[in-house]
Amino acid sequence: MKIPNVTRAAINLAGVRLRRVERQWRAAETALGRMGRQARRQQERLVRAPELVRTRVQQGCAAVERSRKRVVRFGDHVVSPYRVERGVKRVLASEAAGSRPIIVGPWTSEVGYEALYWLPFLAWAADHYGVRPERLIALSRGGTDAWYAGIANRYVEIFDLVDPAEFARQGAARRERGDQKQMTLSEFDHELIRRATARLGVRDAAVWHPGLMYQLFRAFWYGDRSLDFLVRHTDFRRLRRPAASGLSLPDGYVAVKFYTGPALPDSEANRALLLGLVRKVAARTPVVMLDTAWSVDEHRDYDFDGIPGVTTIRPSLDPRTNLGLQTQVIAGARRFIGTCGGLAWLAPLLGVDTTAVYEDDRYLTTHLYAAKYAYRRTDAARLTTLNVKALRAVERF
Numbered sequence: 001m002k003i004p005n006v007t008r009a010a011i012n013l014a015g016v017r018l019r020r021v022e023r024q025w026r027a028a029e030t031a032l033g034r035m036g037r038q039a040r041r042q043q044e045r046l047v048r049a050p051e052l053v054r055t056r057v058q059q060g061c062a063a064v065e066r067s068r069k070r071v072v073r074f075g076d077h078v079v080s081p082y083r084v085e086r087g088v089k090r091v092l093a094s095e096a097a098g099s100r101p102i103i104v105g106p107w108t109s110e111v112g113y114e115a116l117y118w119l120p121f122l123a124w125a126a127d128h129y130g131v132r133p134e135r136l137i138a139l140s141r142g143g144t145d146a147w148y149a150g151i152a153n154r155y156v157e158i159f160d161l162v163d164p165a166e167f168a169r170q171g172a173a174r175r176e177r178g179d180q181k182q183m184t185l186s187e188f189d190h191e192l193i194r195r196a197t198a199r200l201g202v203r204d205a206a207v208w209h210p211g212l213m214y215q216l217f218r219a220f221w222y223g224d225r226s227l228d229f230l231v232r233h234t235d236f237r238r239l240r241r242p243a244a245s246g247l248s249l250p251d252g253y254v255a256v257k258f259y260t261g262p263a264l265p266d267s268e269a270n271r272a273l274l275l276g277l278v279r280k281v282a283a284r285t286p287v288v289m290l291d292t293a294w295s296v297d298e299h300r301d302y303d304f305d306g307i308p309g310v311t312t313i314r315p316s317l318d319p320r321t322n323l324g325l326q327t328q329v330i331a332g333a334r335r336f337i338g339t340c341g342g343l344a345w346l347a348p349l350l351g352v353d354t355t356a357v358y359e360d361d362r363y364l365t366t367h368l369y370a371a372k373y374a375y376r377r378t379d380a381a382r383l384t385t386l387n388v389k390a391l392r393a394v395e396r397f
Contacts, residue, residue, distance in 0.1 A: 081219035088216045095206035096129035102206045104152060105139030106192040108171060109182040109210065111323065114140070115147070115346040116371055120234035121213040122151050127235060137205070139196050141167065143324025146242045147346075156196040159320035167319075182210045221366050227373060236374040239349045245328035247316055250286035255333035255352075257290035257326070257343055258302040263358040264339045264388075266300065270359060273388055274302055277357075281337065282309035288333065290326045290343070292317050340364055340385060345371055348380040357386045 045052075095102060104122055107114050126136060136152035138145065145155035158167065170188040182189075189209065197205050216233060219225040258274050260266040281287055289312040291301040304310060317325060326343060327350070330336050336347035340356035341364070347354040348371075358364060368385065375383055 078224070081224050084215050084219065088212045091212060092125055092129055092208065095208060096125075096131050098206075099135070100204055100206045101135050101137055101202050102131060102208055103137050103139055103193055103196065104148075104208045105210065106158060106189055106196070107140040107182075107210055108158070108167070108174075108189070108192075110341075111343060112341040112345050112367070113181070113214075114144070115343070115349070116367065116374070117217055117234070118210060118213055119147060119151065120236045120374070121217075122148075122208070123235035123237060124233055125208065126151060137196070137200065137202070139192060141323070142319065143321035144327070146324060146327060147239065149240050150237070154200070156199060157320055158192060161192055161195040161199070164319040181214045183214050184211050185209050220370075223366070227369065230370055231373070231377075234374075236378050237349075238351065238378050238380060239346070241331045241350060242324070242328045244332060245313075245325055247313060247325075247329070249288055249313075249329070249332070250311065252334050253286040253288045253311070253332075254281055254335045254337060255288050255290055255330045255347075256281070256304075256336075257338040258304075258357070259339050259342065260300045260302065261339060261341065262363050263341055263360055265359060266302075269392070270388065271302065273391070274357070275304060275307075277337075278304045278310065279307055282307055285309075285334070286311065288313060288329055290329060290338075292322055341367070344383075348375045348383050349378065351381050353381045354383045355386055356383060357388060359388045361387070 107118060122136075125131070126133070133151060133153045136148075137154045137156060138148040138152040139156045139158065140148070141158035143157065145157075148155055162170075170186075174182070174186060174188070185207070193205070193207060197203070217230065220227070220230045256278060258264065264270060278287060287307075287310045289304060289310055291303060291312060291314055305312070313325065313329060327346065330343060330347050330352055331350045333352055335353050335355065336344065337355045338344050338347075338357065340358035340361075344354055344356040345367075361368070371383060375381070
């Protein structure tokens with residue numbers, strides 16, 4: 001039997017134990033390192049704890065605010081329009097009940113809204129609530145009684161009640177208060193109604209104020225209600241052609257009215273372009289300008305004096321009949337050319353082809369959409385638009 005090498009065995013055994021101790025040491029070192037890292041991370045968490053809590057709280061608040069805004073938007077754009085619709089119809093029905101005369105107006109805001117929305121709204125309301133024209137009294141300005149034919153049998157001229165300067169001052173005051181579109185019945189409106197009823201000898205008259213129409217259709221203008229909603233609350237009709245103006249005007253003329261506003265701002269470039277346009281038209285056919293010598297709102301007429309072939313009716317205009325006379329001149333024209341808005345909405349309903357000129361269509365999109373539908377529905381004359389920005393771009397080629 002061979003005797004084992006004790007020395008070598010002892011060395012091997014010692015090596016095994018050393019390796020075991022080394023593994024245990026490395027394991028302990030790893031565990032201690034892990035514990036150190038965990039301790040450092042925990043320390044970092046403790047240091048950052050206020051910031052983390054603040055961030056989580058902010059995230060929670062932001063989520064709550066987003067939810068609140070969604071609820072508000074839903075209320076503003078979905079629930080509120082239906083509430084407004086119910087409220088407007090309650091007022092219309094309440095005022096229409098009985099047999100009292102009804103003042104429709106006073107209309108003191110923009111011509112375009114009166115022609116494109118107010119008149120069709122009144123026609124719908126009168127039919128829907130069974131109110132005959134004998135009960136309705138139109139209260140407007142500028143001799144627009146022909147516009148209300150078939151809607152109201154009586155008409156009161158606002159400029160018979162107040163002078164144009166006071167009218168303009170009250171309109172500016174209303175706009176300064178933020179009531180650009182006659183949304184509410186103002187003290188001035190109350191005074192006009194009081195004077196109109198006193199003039200007619202009418203007592204206890206009901207009122208259909210323009211604010212009802214503005215409140216109802218605002219959701220459509222802001223994109224919260226469809227065109228079908230507008231159609232269901234309007235009765236678009238062709239206007240009766242008024243009698244001839246009695247002015248000495250050239251045969252086959254084109255009626256032109258350009259005024260400043262958001263759609264066609266007053267600028268050197270626009271003045272030059274419109275001047276060139278009027279000259280080109282006047283070189284081919286007589287032009288009758290519908291400019292006035294005054295203004296009762298924030299719009300101003302462009303001036304094109306001194307162009308051959310151009311006639312102005314300015315000397316024949318006065319505030320109490322100016323819109324009526326301009327309507328007569330438009331009705332006798334072969335075409336109407338003007339700023340997109342105002343009388344450009346009226347001309348197709350008079351059977352006159354119209355070219356509406358604009359530079360900025362930010363506030364025109366829904367109105368053009370509604371107008372073109374209304375003209376197709378009523379078989380009115382054609383409305384074409386001319387974007388001066390596009391025209392300039394073509395001319396630069």
